Amino acid sequence: MKPAPLLVYTVLRLLAFLVPLAIMWFFFPIFRELWWLTAIFAALIGMSISMLFLRRPLTDASAQLHERRQDRVSGSQSDADAEDEAIDGGPKA
Secondary structure, three states: OOOOHHHHHHHHHHHHHHHHHHHHHHHOOHHHHOHHHHHHHHHHHHHHHHHHHOHHHHHHHHHHHHHHHHHHHHHHHHHHHHHHHHHHOOOOO
16 A cells, blocks of 8 residues: 555655754754754755655645545536536536
């Protein structure tokens, strides 16, 4: 069974933030004192990693969300067409 693309992308984004955060926290003592600076740098590094290496998981997650949205819209549109037919007494022109 293949994992959900949105879940994969979310986990990879979290790892792209948490790994640099842990590296800076444990290996550079100054970052322990300036925790807010560590968080900012980790966010910037994670964003860069995400933009460079996570294009495929982002595309897969976006495609899945688009398919879900299209299914939901087409289902509600078919309901509206059925209601129009019932009211008008014939197929929609």
